[in-house]
Amino acid sequence: MTQGGEIVTGLDIGTTKICVIIAELTEGGIEIIGCGTSPSRGLKKGVVVNIDVTVESIKKAVEAAEAMAGISLNSAFVGIAGSHIKGINSRGVIAVSGKNQEVAQADVDRVIEAAKAITLPADRRVIHVIPQEFIIDGQGGVKEPLGMSGHRLEAEIHIVTGAVASAENIIKCATRAGLEVQDIVLQPLASSEATLTADEKELGVVLVDIGGGTSDIAVFVDGSIRHTAVLALGGDHLTHDIAIGLRTPSQSAEAIKCQYGCALASLVGSEEVVEVPSVGGRKPRLLSRQMLCEIMQPRMEEIFNHVALEVRRAGFMHQVAAGVVVTGGSSVMEGVPELAEQLFDLPVRLGVPTGIGGLKEVVSSPMYATGVGLVQYGAAHRDQPRFGRLSDQTLVDKLIKRMVQWFSDFL
Secondary structure, three states, X not given: OXXXXXXXXXXXXXXXXXXXXXXXXXXXXXXXXXXXXXXXXXXXXXXXXXXXXXXXXXXXXXXXXXXHHOOOOOEEEEEEOOOOOEEEEEEEEEEOOOHHHEOOHHHHHHHHHHHHOOOOOOOEEEEEEEEEXXXXXXXXXXXXXXXXXXXXXXXXXXXXXXXXXXXXXXXXHHHHOOOEEEEEEEHHHHHHHHHOOHHHHHHOEEEEEEOOOOEEEEEEEOOEEEEEEEEOOOHXXXXXXXXXXXXXXXXXXXXXXXXXXXXXXXXXXXXOEEEEOOOOOOOOEEEEHHHHHHHHHHHHHHHHHHHHXXXXXXXXXXXOOOOEEEEOHHHOOEOHHHHHHHHHOOOEEEOOOOOOEEOOOOOOOHHHHHHHHHHHHHHHHOXXXXXXXXXXXHHHHHHHHHHHHHHHHHO
């Protein structure tokens, strides 16, 4: 399945942290050999707002991962998120032209191209084109049409688009940090690679990746991705609520959230207390932990209610028999699965990265789901053209640079 010794790297550029995961591809599978993290200061709601600060954060995470793995990095698969991400379902239809009316690879390519023929604004770019199913002469549910007989071939695909500027800024940050971008990958798609099982995807499942600045949604039905969305709500909103509600600095609010946070106030005893630092040099105060949770619970309810509304609006709420998988750094706190079960009325579990070896105990937390998923996605797609599905502009840029180099050689 893999070539022993080949290295694949995932770079998760999040709102609150930068994470670099290094894996070695062996005959036995994917072996994690390095992991590095650093605080992220240059992003807001999943979008780069300060390139220089983001580059420095990436460099620190890369150095930590390189030190653990004992190697130097030069390329990575990079995650992308943000409220600018939009998912569209599309369909294409062609007549089968293969010999003896058998579907050939050329037919598959043509029908996907037909399905991709949608009009996009100039400021948007296609990030992923994901086939959902093929239909041959009215017979649906076909996953692999090659060699099948028929006259009419249809394809249903999911197209993920994003803002051109946001994608280019992500690429620019990684490049300035010394990493060649092999591809940019939608973060919830990467997280699904690490946390969802084939049975869940087949039965129907909602993946909710709650990060610092955004909450990413991916809906799978019949083994294929059917809907993607990104909400501009995340763990940073919880931190802000705590800072305002308890009148404490934001840095202290983040520490309190991580150490004492609970998404469901009924799980906390009335006698539990939390030491809360004050502002302006005042003495710390002791407050009830239940008060803290009563501040956090409404915000978590808001996040899950928005997720439910998005899934319901897309028409998939009654098709997700496997329930909900919650992952991401903000899902680690106590009470998240219990609250989600109450609101969705569906089974809920935490999504922890699986399907890996090596230093798997280092990354066995929902906060590393996207980073590990980027490595798994990269291992499966590493032979595809780099920057695949982004745009032809990258090829034009490379051609221009090469022509400039030619002319400079003659001067």
